[in-house]
Amino acid sequence: MEQLLVALGSMALGVGACALYFWGSNRLLDLVFPARSAHAAANIRRANLIRPWLFLGPAVIILTVYLVYPVLNSIWLSLHGRTGEEFVGLDNYVWLFGDDGFRESIRNNLLWLVVVPAASTFFGLIAAALTDRIAWGNIAKSLIFMPMAISFIGASVIWKFIYDVRAADVEQIGLLNAIVVALGGAPQAWIALPFWNNFFLMVILIWIQTGFAMVILSAALRGIPEETVEAAVLDGANPLQIFLKIKVPQIWGTIAVVWTTITILVLKVFDIVLAMTNGQWGTQVLANFMFDWMFRGLDFGRAATIALVIMALVVPIMIWNIREAQKDA
Amino acid sequence: MEGIAGRKPALIWAVHLSVVLLVVLWTLPTFGLLVSSFRDKDQLSVSGWWTSLTSTERNLVVRAPAPDDKGAQRQEGAFHVITGNVFDGGGAGAVSAFGVSSQDPSAFAVGETAVLKDGERVSVTETGDFRIEADQPMTGKRGQRLFVTVLEPPLFTLDNYRTVLLSEGIGRSFINTLTVTIPATIIPILIAAFAGYALAWMRFPGRTFLVAMVVGLIVVPLQMSLIPLLRLYTDIGIGKSYVGIWLAHTGFGLPLAIYLLRNYIKGLPKEIIESARVDGASDFEIFVKIVLPLSFPALASFAIFQFLWVWNDLLVATVFLGNNEEQLVMTGRLRELLGSRGGNWEILTASAFVSIAVPLAVFFALQRYLVRGLLAGSVK
Amino acid sequence: MSSVSLKEVGKSYGRVEVLRGINLEIETGELIVFVGPSGCGKSTLLRMIAGLETITAGDLSIDDERMNDVPPAQRGIAMVFQTYALYPHMSVRDNMAFGMKIAKKPKAEIEAAVSKAARILQLEPYLDRLPKALSGGQRQRVAIGRAIVRDPKVFLFDEPLSNLDAALRVATRIEIAHLKESMPDSTMIYVTHDQVEAMTLADRIVVLNGGNIEQVGAPLELYENPRNVFVAQFIGSPAMNLLDATVTATGTQTTVGRADGPAVVVPIASQASDQARPVRLGVRPEDLVLTEAEDALIEAEVDLVEALGETTVLYLKGANGGAGTIAKLPGIHPVKKGTRVRLKADPAKLHLFDEAGISFRHR
Structure with a gap:
């Protein structure tokens, strides 16, 4: 209870400080350069030169400290030893490219990068196309979208329960093994199954991201002019042909956006692997690998190097995003 | 789009069914978690959550009161008797079978009488009442072990x-x-x-x-x-x-x-x-x-x-x-x-x-x- | 031979009936125009013929074959949409070829059909462009080309000119008229809310209102001999003037008396039972001419003058502040606002409508 009060208090304080800054700084500016005085015109001009930076100040400072500085600092760290004191040149990179854990992480990450965005977009597209055609589609959408609200760790618990395994002679309480046994198979420890366990982990992220893909693609599908669909009906196309040849080509742009958004997410994914296997049984990924070196290996140099590899993988998407944004502006 | 002539109704049904399938696939994991969180922890660990609405079969091992204990044994006519209920230690449900050795824990049906090597006769009712009967006074520091197969009704609880x-x-x-x-x-x-x-x-x-x-x-x-x-x-x-x-x-x-x-x-x-x-x-x-x-x-x-x-x-x-x-x-x-x-x-x-x-x-x-x-x- | 035949066709969405009892026979090679105010059901009727809307009552036949439950693509029709409905991701060539590709026609046949349509519509230089690189008029020509490639029995046009600017609209209208001439065996059904398009293009016009057919006929027949008040006012611009009157003498000619003007003898037959009946006397603005005569049909103060050069439109004040009349005089007239004018009309060009709005000539 006491902590709740502290929380409420600090919340009020934080928000208040923020509001006070914006109000106070603008007020100050108006006092220094009054708009109603002998030099009104000059004052307004001067105030207008300064005011944008009052608005932007906190954002620019925070972005710099929390995102720009870390990128530069990571580059510096990657050239230094475990505590960041001695300069080691490219040793960390040499170590990294020779390390088995890194090779495994890269292989798995590439697998994730191919499978998860593809599967999520695919299922999302199917779900969007189907739910748009039925009366209770909105309810269905809402339910498919729901996992989006669940934390990765919560989702991991949910799926670990599904993958649960018991000895062959007792009843299975994990749904997947229960089905396998009912079909006459032998129960498996799914998350310890080499190579395939990666896919069982990916299922979790696909399960979460399909709803996101569906919502966006559904909006895009609804944005397609109805007449083009009717024209295709008159041209004799069947529903599948209409979907593949008329609708999908018209929403390629949106599909690309969904795909890249999920790709970025996949690169950062860490919670699922940490919770399900902690990188054991050949499921290591870059984000968890980095976490390992940071907290268990306590080697900031190596961890920073791994982080830079993740960064390098998103740079192409970053450039593409900036280009797209500038095209709009 | 709704009104296009010559549409096949089968297609509409296929769409409905596919959506049902998708929705089930996407909600089932969470639903299972939710159901499980309300189940009794002993049931949860032995049966899948999808069986939670039906009764669960469990095997219990109980020990009858030891004959040497005071008041455990009493005399009814010519017989010396020990009685009790298998659920005395907790639990509920219906007994479907029982046994007296771990080799065959469900050897006898409810209502049957098992005769032990020393001549003691054991019977268990569906409600869990058991009765051990012997012609002579029974002795021993440990009570008879009873193996019962119990059909437990679904149990939901907020205990978790x-x-x-x-x-x-x-x-x-x-x-x-x-x-x-x-x-x-x-x-x-x-x-x-x-x-x-x-x-x-x-x-x-x-x-x-x-x-x-x-x-x-x-x-x-x-x-x-x-x-x-x-x-x-x-x-x-x-x-x-x-x-x-x-x-x-x-x-x-x-x-x-x-x-x-x-x-x-x-x-x-x-x-x-x-x-x-x-x-x-x-x-x-x-x-x-x-x-x-x-x-x-x-x-x-x-x-x-x-x-x-x-x-x-x-x-x-x-x-x-x-x-x-x-x-x-x-x-x-x-x-x-x-x-x-x-x-x-x-x-x-x-x-x-x-x-x-x-x-x-x-x-x-x-x-x-x-x-x-x-x-x-x-x-x- | 009848190409398209509608028998007691109706359409309702649940309880709401938007079209009822439509009976229409369309001949092969005819260009028929559905015209009417927005919401009259003309587009719905066209879409029912296309198969984009189900028919909830009655029968539709094309070439004597019942089409109610036949999928759109197999009805032998092609449709041109108001918004062109071009596939934005396909080149002009692919847009036109799509239907034939779906039907798995041989390549050479597709190529021949596309180039023929492109030649007719002068689209040859644009065949490899995407629709977004075309102007509005070119896009509409591609849409028409797509219809031609399908070689349909019936062409359906859904307000094809409404998204074009005024100049292009006239040019494209003339193109469609030429197209019709070059394909004398094709039946065309054309929906518009613009009566100029209807009058200039149609062999016959179908006037729709509130889900009913008001009248079917050749353009000038509708103009000269409207069946009811609605058609009379809908065809012609500005709309026909209606003056309140009462029948005072019947016979082969009808005399009507008016509260705010002299009695008029109209050469339209009436029956004895029409005596003392309240009627409306219709006169088109362009049938009115200025006169000096004392017994002019209309005498009123000019409220507004629109001098267009080719014509001069006078808006006259009505009696007691009621609805005024409009006169459209050829050429230039130096009439000033506020002056009183007298107007007369040739009695043969007058119309009489009963209380239900039905023309006396059509009873």
């Missing part, structure tokens, strides 16, 4: 929730999570709204560069920032504190927030802002009195995003908050439980459900805004 909320520290973690989440949601919105307005409507050198920078920073993996910030925090003495994590979440959420709000604010009718300017309003007044109220939908959708993201975050909390009782958030607690109580599904399912209940409630209540925000960010 009581346990996790009171003794597993989930309650405390819940408050910790709230403490992290609320300021970490509001502060970035405030900062981003001002920045978004400046980037949308104010003229100053370097604007294009700043917009490009914001767009670029959206994709920077936050893994990048962890070590430099951790070192920075240690150097300047913030350490592992709530202020530290609020600012960290603000920093990580800010690029997307600025981008979304700038797009929205830029989409407001130019005439409104210009006419306010003609009326003599300063940028600060325009922002507070016109832009902020008009931007409510965008603010709301970003707020939901940031709330869900912070609430569900594990990484930032693990790095910037301690692992102690005062600071462990719910996702961290859940992860800890997965490690330490990995087999205790009654604890895990209830804890997981407590942790996802708030985001789910927010999701279902405010889904409309969430969808709108998603679309504003992705569809041009």
Whole structure:
């Protein structure tokens, strides 16, 4: 209870400080350069030169400290030893490219990068196309979208329960093994199954991201002019042909956006692997690998190097995003 | 589209069925978790949650009172008798079979009489009453072992929730999570709204560069920032504190927030802002009195995003908050439980459900805004 | 031979009936125009013929074959949409070829059909462009080309000119007229709300209102001999003036008396039972001419003058502030606002409508 009060208090304080800054700084500016005085015109001009930076100040400072500085600092760290004191040149990179854990992480990450965005977009597209055609589609959408609200760790618990395994002679309480046994198979420890366990982990992220893909693609599908669909009906196309040849080509742009958004997410994914296997049984990924070196290996140099590899993988998407944004502006 | 002539009804049915299948696939995992969290912990560990509405067959081993115990044995006519109920030690249900040796625990049906080597006769009724009968007084320090097969009715209980909320520290973690989440949601919105307005409507050198920078920073993996910030925090003495994590979440959420709000604010009718300017309003007044109220939908959708993201975050909390009782958030607690109580599904399912209940409630209540925000960010 | 035949066709969405009892026979090679105010059901009727809307009552036949439940693509029709409905991701060539590709026609045949249509519509230089690189008029020509390639029995046009600017609209209208001439065996059904398009293009016009057919006929027949008040006012611009009157003498000619003007003898037959009946006397603005005579049909103060050069339109004040009349005089007239003018009309060009709005000539 006491902590709740502290929380409420600090919340009020934080928000208040923020509001006070914006109000106070603008007020100050108006006092220094009054708009109603002998030099009104000059004052307004001067105030207008300064005011944008009052608005932007906190954002620019925070972005710099929390995102720009870390990128530069990571580059510096990657050239230094475990505590960041001695300069080691490219040793960390040499170590990294020779390390088995890194090779495994890269292989798995590439697998994730191919499978998860593809599967999520695919299922999302199917779900969007189907739910748009039925009366209770909105309810269905809402339910498919729901996992989006669940934390990765919560989702991991949910799926670990599904993958649960018991000895062959007792009843299975994990749904997947229960089905396998009912079909006459032998129960498996799914998350310890080499190579395939990666896919069982990916299922979790696909399960979460399909709803996101569906919502966006559904909006895009609804944005397609109805007449083009009717024209295709008159041209004799069947529903599948209409979907593949008329609708999908018209929403390629949106599909690309969904795909890249999920790709970025996949690169950062860490919670699922940490919770399900902690990188054991050949499921290591870059984000968890980095976490390992940071907290268990306590080697900031190596961890920073791994982080830079993740960064390098998103740079192409970053450039593409900036280009797209500038095209709009 | 509804009215096109010559459509095949079979196709419509196929669509309905496929959607049902998708919905079931997507909700079943969560549903299973929810059902399980309300089940009795003994049933939960022996049977799948999909059987929770039917009775569960369980094998119990009970020991009858030892004949040497005082009052255990009494004489009825010519016989010496020990009676009792297999459920005396707890439980309920219907006995379907029993046995007297572990080799064959269900050798006898209810109502039958088992004759032991020493001539004692044992019978068990469906309600669990047993009777051991002998011609001579029975002796022994240990009672007869009885193996019974019991059909237990489904048991639902709130015990699991009581346990996790009171003794597993989930309650405390819940408050910790709230403490992290609320300021970490509001502060970035405030900062981003001002920045978004400046980037949308104010003229100053370097604007294009700043917009490009914001767009670029959206994709920077936050893994990048962890070590430099951790070192920075240690150097300047913030350490592992709530202020530290609020600012960290603000920093990580800010690029997307600025981008979304700038797009929205830029989409407001130019005439409104210009006419306010003609009326003599300063940028600060325009922002507070016109832009902020008009931007409510965008603010709301970003707020939901940031709330869900912070609430569900594990990484930032693990790095910037301690692992102690005062600071462990719910996702961290859940992860800890997965490690330490990995087999205790009654604890895990209830804890997981407590942790996802708030985001789910927010999701279902405010889904409309969430969808709108998603679309504003992705569809041009 | 009848190409398209509608028998008691109706359409309802649940309880709301938007079209009822439509009976229409369309001959092969005819260009028929559905015209009517927005919401009259003309587009719905066209879409029912196309198969884009189900028919909830009655029968539709094309070439004597019942088509109610036949899928759109197999009805032998092609449709041109108001918004062109071009596939934005396909080149002009692929847009036109799509239907034939779906039908798995041989390549050479597709190529021949596309180039023929492109030649007719002068689209040859644009065949490899995407629709977004074309102007509005070119896009509409591609849409028409797509229809031609399908070689349909019946062409359906759904307000094809409404998204074009005024100049292009006239040019494209003339193109469609030429197209019709070059394909004498094709039946065309054309929906518009613009009566100029209807009058200039149609062999016959179908006037729809509130889900009913008001009248079917050749353009000038509708103009000269409207069946009821609605058609009379809908065809012609400005709309026909209606003056309140009462029948005072019946016979082969009808005399009507008016509260705010002299009695008029109209050469339209009436029956004895019409005596003392309240009627409306219709006169088209372009049938009115200025006169000096004392017994002019209309005498009123000029409220507004629109001098267009080719014509001069006078808006006259009505009696007691009621609805005024409009006169459209050829050429230039130096009439000033506020002056009183007298107007007369050739009695043969007058119309009489009963209380139900039905023309006396059509009873």
